[in-house]
Amino acid sequence: MKNNNNTKLILLHPYIQKQGGPNRLWLLAFVSFLTLAFLATLIYSRDSILSPSLPPVSSPSYNSPADHHPDHLPLPASVVNTLIHYVIRSNYTYHMLQPDIEIVADALGKCPAPCNFLVFGLTHETLLWKALNHNGRTVFVDENRYYAAYFEEQHPEVDAYDVQYTTKASEMKELIASVKEQSRNECRPVQNLLFSECKLGINDLPNHVYDVDWDVILVDGPSGEWPDAPGRMSSIFTAGVLARSKKGGSPRTHVIVHDYYRDVERVCGDEFLCRENRVASTNMMGHFVLKRADPNTFEFCSKHNRTASTDASPATTTSTSS
Incomplete structure (x- = not known):
């Protein structure tokens, strides 16, 4: 909750909004970009740790008995x-x-x-x-x-x-x-x-x-x-x-x-x-x-x-x- 309040202060503080000007707008955009990049990196790293990498799952070669290779047919x-x-x-x-x-x-x-x-x-x-x-x-x-x-x-x-x-x-x-x-x-x-x-x-x-x-x-x-x-x-x-x-x-x-x-x-x-x-x-x-x-x-x-x-x-x- 603490981090969320700080983020809100950076983005929405009235002082920043009042100052206006190009420099302030570029600063706001840069800070927002860094914040979003940080959050994306945090989410990706969490998923990578909890879910080990698995080989890709390929679809079955034979979808119906008619497609079966003779060697794979049941006796x-x-x-x-x-x-x-x-x-x-x-x-x-x-x-x-x-x-x-x-x-x-x-x-x-x-x-x-x-x-x-x-x-x-x-x-x-x-x-x-x-x-x-x-x-x-x-x-x-x-x-x-x-x-x-x-x-x-x-x-x-x-x-x-x-x-x-x-x-x-x-x-x-x-x-x-x-x-x-x-x-x-x-x-x-x-x-x-x-x-x-x-x-x-x-x-x-x-x-x-x-x-x-x-x-x-x-x-x-x-x-x-x-x-x-x-x-x-x-x-x-x-x-x-x-x-x-x-x-x-x-x-x-x-x-x-x-x-x-x-x-x-x-x-x-x-x-x-x-x-x-x-x-x-x-x-x-x-x-x-x-x-x-x-x-x-x-x-x-x-x-x-x-x-x-x-x-x-x-x-x-x-x-x-x-």
């Missing part, structure tokens, strides 16, 4: 789930071997983007298949209605449907014979299975599944380890028909059959996918590449292929062909 949910899945269950007994997984991964890698991937069977590798086909369309078909529903609940990003198989592995020969009898009618190699009454054709999937041009099909279901199990006759036959009936996209479809060493997988693979289309095989995998076929085609394989298939023994499936 897709399917990749995260896959990593967790394999970390906590790395010692799971029933899983596919690495060379067999690489066959599927290689087929997906050659697939034109976006890739349409159909998988028969919900297995230990399900999340891996979903992740490997990132940005593509992946659909799973399983024999167990409750497990399919449970899996979708646990992993909402997975698209799974259930199929009620009416076949038995022990009926394989009779079912193959019925397909041959109906190859020009209900069991044609090229058709829309949604309207088919073929015993081996799967016709109870959602309608849109039959409209997709599938690029890769993996047959790893249903179960077929015992005579009364459904066996994979229907899934192999259906895969062959879907591949030959494509209307658009790539003219070729990779069809991969797991457990190819077993009779049902080997015989039906050779019968409906054809040895002439087999590009590689191991003890566990049969890898076929099928071309889109003419709608008037009524033969699955050439006569030479059927003879070779009939005479084949399990030992011949362990070789690899290019």
Whole structure:
């Protein structure tokens, strides 16, 4: 308060005002300037002491997800789930071997983007298949209605449907014979299975599944380890028909059959996918590449292929062909 009164005396004292004259006015202006400069210096020094200097704050480089650099994007949910899945269950007994997984991964890698991937069977590798086909369309078909529903609940990003198989592995020969009898009618190699009454054709999937041009099909279901199990006759036959009936996209479809060493997988693979289309095989995998076929085609394989298939023994499936 004392300093403020003195300042008021200097600026407003009647004596100074009465004296007038240029010198007095210049003196008044000079003193006022010094006073203001002193106050400004005092305020600046106080702020500098109380607030240490900080580096300038730059605005964020990415203001929206669309502006993010690919390296900064979060991992897709399917990749995260896959990593967790394999970390906590790395010692799971029933899983596919690495060379067999690489066959599927290689087929997906050659697939034109976006890739349409159909998988028969919900297995230990399900999340891996979903992740490997990132940005593509992946659909799973399983024999167990409750497990399919449970899996979708646990992993909402997975698209799974259930199929009620009416076949038995022990009926394989009779079912193959019925397909041959109906190859020009209900069991044609090229058709829309949604309207088919073929015993081996799967016709109870959602309608849109039959409209997709599938690029890769993996047959790893249903179960077929015992005579009364459904066996994979229907899934192999259906895969062959879907591949030959494509209307658009790539003219070729990779069809991969797991457990190819077993009779049902080997015989039906050779019968409906054809040895002439087999590009590689191991003890566990049969890898076929099928071309889109003419709608008037009524033969699955050439006569030479059927003879070779009939005479084949399990030992011949362990070789690899290019």
